[in-house]
Amino acid sequence: MSSLLVSLPDSVLREAVGELPQGVEVVEWALDGPAPRPRFDIVVTPYMGKTDRLAHLAGVDARLVQCQSIGYDGVDRVLPAGHVFANAASVHETSTAELTLALILASQRGIPDFVRAADAGEWAPAHHPSLADRTVLLLGYGGVGQAIESRLLAFETTLIRVARTARSDERGDIYGFESLPELLPQADIVVVGVPLTAETTNLIDDAFLTQMRDGSLLVNIARGAVADTDALLAHATRGRIRLALDVTDPEPLPAGHPLFALPNVLISPHVGGASSAMLPRMARLVREQVERMLRDEPPLNVVLTS
Template sequence: MDGVEFVLWDLSGPAPEGRLDLLVPGYMGKPAALAALEGVDVGLVQSQSIGYDGVASFLPAGVTFANAAGVHETSTAELAVGMMIASQRGLPDFVRNQGSGTWDNAQRPSLADRRVLLVGYGGVGKAIEARLLPFETEVTRMASRSREDERGTVYGIDTLYEQLPLHEIVVVSVPLGEATERLVDAKFLAAMPDGALLVNVARGPVADTDALVAETSSGRLRAALDVTDPEPLPADHPLWTAPGVLITPHVGGASSAMFPRMVRLIRKQIGLLLDGREPVNVVLP
């Protein structure tokens, strides 16, 4: 791009000389790495993730931070729906049976006609909804506050315990913060009906791991988890072997769609900065 100089720095070692108008840290990096920006002349930090939990504790004063909204929603929604189909139709069981040559054609629950509660109705939640509706599901949307839109009611989180018992599948895609840490606790899980499926594509600490282990180990609930607490999940952790649990290693956004979308966002930000305009996706300060 004309008028742009690119510099490589991994936030370790001495910082490049001069002002950094735009800094793009590595994907899935720890927020603590941003402490390296103290005393560095940085205009905008462009994250490669949607979530920004923990960033405010390490971002130096005066530095603007933008997330990657618009980059990961489609891939995360794809995975969420894929995990629902896999869990409902028993695909993990079929894969295991293939290894032993076992022919088990027992009927499994469908995704069609299920009542699905979306806890979190931001970009990811909306992308999941768009993919769920063609599967003939009944989707209920829930956000921090209630509102009406062209599809009807988006329920507020204050109605959570009224809605949980009414849905066979609950999908969590809320950002991690004080209000959502351990949101999925023993009380939350106990309110879900027997045999229900919990899908977590938010952050691991949004769920209480011990409560998850208790409900899934008993066989009362099932879970499809792209995120866990801790991460990586230790090899001997009971979640790995709990019945009805499907785990993917935090790969919701890690698809071939990510790189070109991230490049487009970075190019857009550079163009805005060159034109003297405000960048998009600013979430801090």
């Protein structure tokens, strides 16, 4: 059996990965300095916010660079030439879909208002919109969008699916971005789950928000820069729309930012994938990549070849 050299960023992931096949050597390297070896078969990067560390791969012979996030915006600007980069598809979709539903349900059923009232020692019953019978527009139809869709169907919603490229599947039409002006006015809830690219940066701008229904809910679980923060603040301040944001621009959102003070805005601190499901699923993906390499099979989830 061939031997492999794998680097993992910390002891926590190393323990979760567990025993690997005979001939696989593991070293810990968080990409926080020069490489401890000149060559690796697989390099697993640290999780969240450390894209700049990829520069330490310069001069390193690595067959596969495996990240721990689904999103990989900015990687192409830092990753040295000659590397194959894979994202962590299959790891975060379920947790992100869970958080999306939590944000939607909390916003729809007034949970933040009830929590604020309880903190003040008050009993404050109120009538709020359901999730049932609402029309939800899913903007972005990758793995996360599909995971959200499957859960929303159980809540008896009507779904409108939008992706960069129009197509259809067994559930019907998937519209292209060009159809947004006619689709946005139909939606009670808009869930944004697109990757951050040049095309999607500030996609959620004043014109986009103006096309949304009065009182509708915008949920962003993509990247903060997909939305124009000034436009979000302007529409939410007027009370025209509601917001549920797991991501912001800038991030973290500075203390005292006016978005924090608005009662129609619910903010979580970019924790879509931060659940107990992440570590075992990430470990499973690492083991699968190792086993595929041992079998001389192509790796999963390759998104960049520099």
